[in-house]
Amino acid sequence: MTQTSDPAQATTGELQTIVAARLLTGARSVFIGVGRPSTAALLARMVHNPDLVLVYESGTIGAKPYHIPLSIGDGELAETADAVVSVPEMFNYWIGTGRVQVAFLGAAQVDRHGNLNSTVIGDYDHPRTRLPGAGGAPEIASFCQEVVVIAPHSPRTFVERLDFRTTAGFGDDAGDRERWGFTGRGPTAVVTDLGVLTPEQPDGGAAELTLTQLHPGVEVEQVREATGWDLRVAGDPVRTPPATEQELSALRELLNR
Amino acid sequence: MAEITTLPEAVAELVHDGDALALEGFTHLIPFAAGHEVLRQGRSELELVRMTPDILYDQMIGMGAARRLVFSYGGNPGVGSLHRFRDAIEHGWPRPIEIEEHSHAGMANRYAAGAARMPFAVMRGYAGTDLRERTNVKEIVCPFTGERLAAVPALRPDVSIVHAQEADRDGNVQLWGIPGVQKEAVLCADRSLVTVERIVEALEPRPGGVVIPGWVIDAVAEAPGGSLPSYAAGITTRDNDFYRFWDTLSRDRDAFTAWMNEHVMAPVAR
Numbered sequence: 001m002t003q004t005s006d007p008a009q010a011t012t013g014e015l016q017t018i019v020a021a022r023l024l025t026g027a028r029s030v031f032i033g034v035g036r037p038s039t040a041a042l043l044a045r046m047v048h049n050p051d052l053v054l055v056y057e058s059g060t061i062g063a064k065p066y067h068i069p070l071s072i073g074d075g076e077l078a079e080t081a082d083a084v085v086s087v088p089e090m091f092n093y094w095i096g097t098g099r100v101q102v103a104f105l106g107a108a109q110v111d112r113h114g115n116l117n118s119t120v121i122g123d124y125d126h127p128r129t130r131l132p133g134a135g136g137a138p139e140i141a142s143f144c145q146e147v148v149v150i151a152p153h154s155p156r157t158f159v160e161r162l163d164f165r166t167t168a169g170f171g172d173d174a175g176d177r178e179r180w181g182f183t184g185r186g187p188t189a190v191v192t193d194l195g196v197l198t199p200e201q202p203d204g205g206a207a208e209l210t211l212t213q214l215h216p217g218v219e220v221e222q223v224r225e226a227t228g229w230d231l232r233v234a235g236d237p238v239r240t241p242p243a244t245e246q247e248l249s250a251l252r253e254l255l256n257r
Numbered sequence: 258m259a260e261i262t263t264l265p266e267a268v269a270e271l272v273h274d275g276d277a278l279a280l281e282g283f284t285h286l287i288p289f290a291a292g293h294e295v296l297r298q299g300r301s302e303l304e305l306v307r308m309t310p311d312i313l314y315d316q317m318i319g320m321g322a323a324r325r326l327v328f329s330y331g332g333n334p335g336v337g338s339l340h341r342f343r344d345a346i347e348h349g350w351p352r353p354i355e356i357e358e359h360s361h362a363g364m365a366n367r368y369a370a371g372a373a374r375m376p377f378a379v380m381r382g383y384a385g386t387d388l389r390e391r392t393n394v395k396e397i398v399c400p401f402t403g404e405r406l407a408a409v410p411a412l413r414p415d416v417s418i419v420h421a422q423e424a425d426r427d428g429n430v431q432l433w434g435i436p437g438v439q440k441e442a443v444l445c446a447d448r449s450l451v452t453v454e455r456i457v458e459a460l461e462p463r464p465g466g467v468v469i470p471g472w473v474i475d476a477v478a479e480a481p482g483g484s485l486p487s488y489a490a491g492i493t494t495r496d497n498d499f500y501r502f503w504d505t506l507s508r509d510r511d512a513f514t515a516w517m518n519e520h521v522m523a524p525v526a527r
Binding site: 034035057058059060069070071072073074075077078079084085086087088090091092095096115119124127128129130131132133134135136137138139142143164165166167168171176177180181182 | 283284285308309328329330331332334335336338339342343346347358359360361362365366368369380381382383384385386387388391404405434435436437438440441465467487488490494495497500
């Protein structure tokens with residue numbers, strides 16, 4: 001983040017975290033990776049939902065870290081967890097069964113149907129950039145009850161066509177998720193530094209990400225320019241309520257721990 | 258019954274050129290000391306198997322020890338890229354590497370099937386992804402309900418190596434904290450080595466402790482601090498600064514090679 005932090009106003013990055021945290025207000029459990037998703041979930045526990053159960057793929061269920069972890073397997077996660085389980089158990093008993101309500105995922109590329117790429121940029125056999133790969137994402141996105149994608153808004157990330165589909169969102173056609181046997185609802189929100197996209201199904205095809213919420217000071221045109229496809233925009237996108245003093249001070253305190 | 262031996266002796270006896278070798282430990286208890294010993298002994302043409310290659314396989318790939326990599330997440334956890342892994346795939350340096358990649362769920366189930374000596378595991382997964390065309394997964398129909406499911410082949414490496422906190426003098430091993438797939442890795446391999454922080458008179462039951470009986474392990478070797486810069490819960494702490502340092506150092510081929518020669522390859526007792 002390059003923005004200077006005005007003591008009274010959230011930077012775009014801070015606001016993105018705060019908006020993601022708000023989505024966890026009523027959630028029972030959230031599956032998170034490291035980085036912004038983890039920060040958002042810890043913030044949600046501080047401000048909105050102290051009973052939120054944090055699940056990390058290292059097998060720590062109900063972790064209550066005081067510090068933002070660098071890795072999903074930091075010692076503090078295991079020490080504070082309600083239960084620590086093996087990786088096969090995590091995926092077979094907890095993820096595959098839909099026991100975890102919300103999952104936060106990131107991606108290098110997102111398409112209009114919420115499908116994600118975290119494998120390669122360029123050709124698979126001769127990639128321009130080799131990315132880390134799938135990790136837990138494909139099954140997490142199939143079976144957690146809902147998925148929130150957190151990504152920076154740029155035409156490099158929000159692309160017309162994925163170079164590789166690592167993780168299915170809504171697929172290509174209506175009914176794809178059901179055909180594939182997915183029990184989760186798929187992406188319910190994509191939180192960016194400009195706004196929030198949510199799935200709508202206007203023409204009977206696969207659900208399409210639609211701009212339904214704009215962060216303060218952001219214009220629709222700006223979001224269109226930062227999106228690599230012809231973005232659908234809701235008739236009257238709502239304005240993201242600005243960060244409250246409580247949210248902002250909690251977030252900054254968390255980041256400084 | 259596990260033989261209590263030294264790390265150099267155990268690696269010399271158990272790990273051979275061309276082996277399929279799994280070094281497991283999910284962020285926690287990564288067997289760095291053992292992997293470094295494999296490098297020092299010049300093992301080559303390895304098929305390296307590991308869910309999260311992490312810095313250890315970045316080092317082994319960068320030193321040219323691997324012909325093939327089987328994995329599910331090739332990143333530096335919380336930091337970013339693994340630059341030696343990327344360089345090998347993107348540019349074939351120091352040699353081209355063949356890859357087989359899975360999802361975590363797929364790899365975890367492959368280990369569990371291997372531990373059970375089943376030919377494959379059945380799971381729900383890979384649907385709707387391009388991974389299906391690129392990896393070793395097939396569709397199978399449930400004989401009871403007709404549901405279409407994914408089948409992934411069991412992992413049966415020649416050798417597995419894991420790190421644990423303690424062993425007793427009979428080679429019974431106990432690890433605690435994040436258990437990863439270490440037990441499955443030991444049980445799915447033809448040969449196994451467990452390095453431990455310390456050898457104790459008797460194992461004391463620990464909350465969440467996973468005990469692996471010595472009679473399913475070939476060798477146990479003491480390697481204090483042997484999972485650093487990852488960690489052994491209750492004994493060492495994850496060196497997060499090293500993970501960040503590695504991101505800078507490993508970008509450059511020469512800097513990487515010089516660092517490895519000085520810190521890993523130099524034939525000193527560690």
